[in-house]
Every structure is written in C-alpha cells, then in structure tokens.
Amino acid sequence: MRPVAASGDVPEQDLAVPTRLAALRPALAGIGTTLDEGATCAELTREAVRQVGGAAAVLGVADEPGVAYEAVAGDPALLPDIRWAMAAARQESALGEAAPPIPYASHGGARPGLCVPLATDGHPYGGLVCAREGTPFTAEEAESLALLAERAASHIRHAREHERVSGIVGDLQRALLAEPGRPHPNLDVAIRYMPVGQSALVGGDWCETVRLHFGRTLLVVGDVMGHGLEAAVDMTAYRSSLRYIASADLPPHRVLRQLDDSASAEPDRRPATCLIARVDPNRAQVTLASAGHLPPAVIDEKGRTSLLPVPVGPPLGTGLGGYEPATYQLDPPQTLVLFTDGLVEHRGEDIDHSLDRLASVDFEAAAGVEQVIDTVLARLDARHAEDDVAVLAARLRRRDPRDGEAR
Template identity: 45%
Template sequence: MGFDQLPLKSLFTGAEDALLSMLADAPAEAVEKAHEYKILRDVLDGTSAAVAILDERLRFRYVNDAMARMSGVPPGAFHGRTMAEVLPGIHRSEDVLRMVLGDGRPRALSVTGTTHVSSPFRQRQWSAVYHRLDHGDRVLGLCGIAVEVSGLRQYMDDLERAHQRLALLDTAATRVGTTLRVEQTCAELAEFVVPSLADRASVRIVDTQEADDLPPPAPGVLRLRIMASAGGPDIVARIGLTATSGYYFDVPRDSPVRSCLDTGRPWVGNLASDDVLLKMLRTPLDLEVVRELGVHSIVVVPLPTREHPVGVLYLLRAGDSAPFTDEDVVVAQELAARAAVAIDNARQYTLEHSMALELQRALLSEPGGPHPDVETASRYLPAGQRALVGGDWFDSMALPCGRTLQVMGDVMGHGFTAAVAMSQYRSLLRTIAASGAPVEQILQEADHRLASIGLDRVATCLLALVDPGQGTCTFAGAGHPPPVLLHPDAPAELVHVPTGPPLGTDLGGYEAVTLPVRPGTVLLMYTDGLIEDRRRDIDASLRRLTHLRLDLDGPLESVVDALLARLVHGTTEDDVTLLATRLRGP
C-alpha cells in the first residue's frame, strides 16, 4: 500500500518531542528509535537542499523548510497537492518521475521556472534527483532532493554569450572593412548586423562636403548621408529619403541622434512610443511607415574615432523579435567601434587618393611639346583600388637645334606627398634641361640640387635626347628600368643604359650612351608598374618586352593601345606610365 492509499496526512509532522515524552517509560530500544526520528527530522529541516516526498500520484506528502523558503509557499499549502497546483510557474518532466516509479532507477532532471519568491537571476534552475521509496514489495512514492544552480547556470550562459560575442567580433573583422571604399565598408557593416543583431539596419555618415544639388543645412543642423541599409523592405526608400534629398538626413540639435554624436553614447528606444520615435524620424509619415513595417525598438550607436564620430549605426527590431538587451547594445558598440576605424580609414584614403590623383593627372596632362618631327603618345594607368596613387611622371621638351628631351620618372612611395614630390622633381628637371646640358650632366645637377633641398623621397629617372638631324638618341638613367626600341623590320631591342643612383642621393656618377634611331622606330619608356609582377621574375618581364611584335605603321596611339593590351591584364600592383616616341619619316 502506497502513500496515496493511506489517509492524507503529512509525514514528519514535528511531533517528535511529544513522542519522546510518551515513550519515557518504554523500552530503551523504542526510545532510541524516537531519538533517531528526531535526528532525521533535524537533518531534513536543517539542510539547504529542498526535500519533498510524493505519493504515487505525485502529490506532496512532505516538504522541508528549505523547500518552503525556496518556493515562498508554507509547508501546509503543499500537502495533498501536485507541483502544477502549488507552483504553476515551475517546469519539470513528470514523465521522468513516472519512470522512476515504474522501474525504481533514480534519475536526475533539471527543473526550471519561477516561484513566489523574487530572484536576482534571469531564470531560476534547480538540479533534482528523485528516488523511489519502497517498503518490502510495496511502492510508497518518491523522494526528491533539489539544489538551486541558477547562479552556475547564469554564469555558464554568460560565458557562452561572451564566447558568441567574441566569435561575432572575430567574424566581423574578416567581413567588415575588406576594401578601402566607404560605400562598400558601410554596406558590409549593415549586412553583417542583419539578422545577427537586428532585423533592419542602416549606416549614416556625417557629410563634410556640400552637395551642388542640395541647399546647405540650416545653422546648427548636422547633415548625415545614408550610405547603406539592410534587412527586409527598404525603409529609406519608403520614407522618401532617396528622392530629391539624395540620401541625406538633416539632424537638428535637439535630436537624440545629435546627442549620440555629441556624447559618444548610444540611444536605446525599446518598445518606444510614437512620441519617442518621432524624435528620431523626420515626419509623421516616416513614423507611419516604420510602424507599418512592425518596428518597435530602435538603437542608435555612434561610429567613434579619435577625434569625433564619423556617423551612426541604426539598429531596428520588428515583429516578434525581442527588444534590445544591454548586452546587445554592448555588442553593437564594439562592432561600431571596429567598423568606424575601417570607415574612417576608407574616408581618409578616398580623400588622399582623390587629391593625389587630381594633382598627378593635372601635372601629366600638361607635358611640354616635342619638335614637329617627333611624335609622342602616352598613357597613365592608376593601380587597383587598394593602392595609393604614386609619383609617376613623364615630360617632353623641345630643345634648341631640333632636339627633343623625353623624360620618364618615378618618385619612391605612394600618396599625396609622393605626387607633390613628383612635381618638384619635374619642375627642377625642366629648369636644368633648358640650359642645353648633356643628359648625364642634367641628372648630375638634379641629383645634387634635390639632395640639398632635403626631399625625403628619392626618384628613379630616365632621359632620352632625340636628335632627328643626327638620327640618334642619347640615354642616361638614374636607377630606372631600361627603355625599349621597337623596330619595324627587326626584333625589339632592350637598351642597356649605364645604371646610375636614384636622384636625391647626391651620389652622382651618371653616364650616357648614344644609339642610332631610324624613322619609324618607336622608343618606349615606362615605369616599373609595367614589368613588376609577383608571379614573374623581373628579367622574364623584361624579356617579354623584347618579344613584342606590333604593327608600327599605324597611328602611335594605336601602337600604345596594342602594347597595353598585350602586357596589362586587369588591375596592376603599381601605377603604369608609358611614353612612346617615334621619329617622323621624311
């Protein structure tokens, strides 16, 4: 007969003291048993583990004080009732308990849920073990012992979330900032946070340049440009920001977005009211669209740099998605901080690249003019997107006695400073060449003067003095790749020019070499971007030039185009500059 077949009464009712009094004159063995009963009761009531005894119908017959404290329910309220009746917020598998009743094998299970007692933990959890109670061949019920592991569970959950956060940040390092293009970097950030952190996202950058087709912002208003958005319907397009405004968003001083930019702290609007969201949006129409899309929570995170934020990242959650947690905001801040570095680098690169490219193109677009009996064609091909503009330059100068000086140079390094240094080299060479000095002396004087100026960038240079009257070409080089003569009726010829040190070293020691040049022969001068290739030895690249077979009878521009089609495929690792020269026939 089990507990459920006995009259419903509580076990261990606390009558041990009365029992000992009744047994005062009883045999010693009975008194000893009563003392053992009291010790057992003291153990059950003194332990911090929750102990309960259930009958075969899983009704409580006994709970100790720890169980009562843990649940916030008096012990008497448990008697004769099931867990679901006493604590409906607790979840445990009763199928497991019935298995213990059936086969007698103890089992451990996890119990989760809430009780009537407040808890500092996000979710309460207990580890419980249930044993079957037998008396001879009879099954009496179950004894359950449980200890709370909420703290350990929360610690493990926090640790797992920390690992997930680190994994997310590690992945972001490989997926955000893969190029030096601002638009691409912003798009990578927006696409990365959806759906891992938000349902929709947009990246908005502080605009520092005035657009010709837009009125300037009002005083005190900051203009943001929407660079990228991701996730579901395009909210930006829906609220009309892509129309005449050209993806611009004006932020007044009292806007929460402006506060984010000024303070560097995120703004969180969980389950935000219409009044709150209206402060973030431009018009009631924008609010209507956002609500139509089911957006209920918004987080705005600044994109910080050393000086000031470059913009903000908008994160939106909609529909059944939970509001943002504090941890979500921390992750968003870390992602924004990393992405901001990439965005700022891309902006700086774009600015410097544009300035250097404009300067270089301006200088290259104004070469001197050769004599009429010498025709020239040139090309300048900037390197791929990852490389900065270099210091390549060329020039063509008509000198006395019908001679023409052709110049090809390359300043060490890349970027705006290299382009500026290139202009100094070019101007100085023009000044010295006007004196009519031999080419080796031009290099000697330029080397000395440039060293005295103190430029921190040396340059390679090749001079070719073309003399149609004598039918000759005199070369002198300062560490520059050798020129090539493309003959109409013979194999191409690599000219072995005596190698001198780069300009700006003040080492001097330049020599000249003179070769005959017939009308129709094409002189090719170039920078090292044409021949440098990580996959090919430099000597092999030079040999490719001597194996060229081109039709030299057509326009010189066509010859240069055909040459580039043979030698350049896709983007190059360095800038490529070409200068082709041909003597006109009689």
C-alpha cells in the first residue's frame, strides 16, 4: 500500500506533476494554431525537439509502399528505421491512445528512440517518433511527449472534420449554383456571378432567364438577405418559385406579387430584393417591376450608360405587395444590364453616388454582352466588392426576315 503523507507533507513526486504541466502549458498552446493538419504536425515535431532534443517526425498508420516520415524536425539521420516505426505505430493503433510509449534502441544502444501514440478519443493518427544521441528518454520526457502528441491529435481530428464538412458544404453549394434557363435565340444574354469571400462558391445573389410565349424572355436578378450557405438555400427556394410562377406567363409585377405571397407564408424565409424584366423583341419593349431592387442600366449604341427608373415595391417576403410595372423601348443596339447591389455599393457611401459611378462608365460602341460585363466588373472593381455580385446583360438580336422562327 502507498503510505499516506502526514498533514502538511506532500510527496516530492506529486509536487513535480503540476510544475511539469505548468512548464508544458506554453508548448501545448503552440500546437494546433491553425486548421491545417500539416502545420499542426510541424508544430508538434518542432516542439518535441525543443523539449527533448535530437530529431522528431510524424508517421501515419498507413501501410502503403513508400510511406515516409512527415514533418521532420531536427537531424533526420537520427530517426530509427522506418520499418520499426511503422510496426510501432500499428501496435499503438491496436492498443489505443492509452498505449505506453514504445522505446527503441539502435545497435549498441547509442541512439535511443521513442514512439508515442498520436491519438485522441479513440481516433488513432499514427505516432510521434523521437530519437537522439546517447541518453535514453526518461519517463517524464515520455509523458511530456505523450501530452504534446495528444494535443496535436485533437487538432488533427478537428482539421479533418473541418475538411470533411467543408467538402460537404462545397458539394451542396455546387448543387445550388444551378445554371439559369436558356433565353430565346432572339436575345443575347451573358451572366456573371462573384460571391464575396474566398470560401463561398455561392451566396444569396442569383440570375435567371425564363422563356415565355411569342418569343418573349423573362430576365431576373435577386438578392437574398445575408451571405453563405443559408442565404443560398433561400435563394434556391426563390428561384424554384419563380420558375413555377413564370410558367403562367404573368406580367412582371404580378409575378412579384405571387413570389411575395409565397415567401411571406414561410416564416423562416429570408427577405429578398428582386428585379424582373420581360423583354418583347416583337415590340422592341422591356417591361420592368422591382421588389426593393436597384434600377437597371441601359447602354445605347454609342456606349453611353443611363439608368431606367422603375417603381420600387417592398422586398419579397414582407407580404406587403404593391408592385407596379414600367415599360420602355428597347432597340437592338441597346444593352440592358441588371445587377445586384454588391456591384455598386460601398460602405458609408450614398447609393445615389454609387449609381452615378455606374452611369459614368462608357463602353465600346460595338461591345458584345460578355465584353459589357467584363468592362463593368473591371471599372467598378468588383473583385474587391464588399458583397456578392451578380450581373446580367442582354441585347436583342436583329431579326432576319429570312428566319422562319422570326416570321
């Protein structure tokens, strides 16, 4: 039995434990500073060499040919034979994270080594292999290395889980980023989408084209409140509703009214702005309706830009309705540009000033719709936009009297 210490007396070995842990606290804090697995392994081996000297490396549990030490710190010539390290790592994996450190001695014992389990919560990730000249590793050193390895394994687990979830989110975002419908061949259309930030593939901004009867096409841009995956999910719901409602060939303001009714019936649906343009090539007209959205721009045959005034109703999802149409002449040389606010808005700037900056952009007279979008994105520095950007440019094709469809 272990003797009980007298009152006020604490065994010397018990005093050493908190002291050793306190000394390790800065070392533990320096491991797992990012969600990058490779960086975590490098931090682990550097700290292991700092603690015990010699060399350190990480070895996974994989059995494939060509497996090698990773994140090597110190002199790699000191590390033990890779075959021993692989066997030790597999043994640790079988025993679980509570496995004791496995010692190693080179021929003659001049180069001692140690393999520490790299595992946490029953998840093995291989082993931390350390070696040095001369002095064998002490039990205290082995325990310190085991704590460092456990810390690293926990962060490796988080990094892999983050990578897995990010992959799922990316797949979902790609599925949400559906291509808009195809307009009638009497209309040239170009669309560009630029989500804000580096990690998102799609957000709440969207563009859509819907074929209607008699050669007409519905052009739509929308902007769901917020960013990221949640906004993208609601964006998809708005697009699906639009396609269904547009199949009834209603005028734009009535499409918005039905979209608003549908969205307001779902309490969790985020509000959204939306601009709808129905282009009628036979009459050379465009009819517009807006739900809290910025007005479209039109570029004339000389490359000059102006804005088309449109009565602005409430955003979709409020249930307030009250949308009104506006109809304008649209000739074949003119280009209609629909966009979301991320294209023009800057934090702290008046929106009228932002729109004036767009209206001041001049285009080449013969520029195609793709070139129009390239120019507007470059001139307004959309690459550094503070919000998602979606732009749609459309131009009527001149009718050929020999074209049977046109007749």
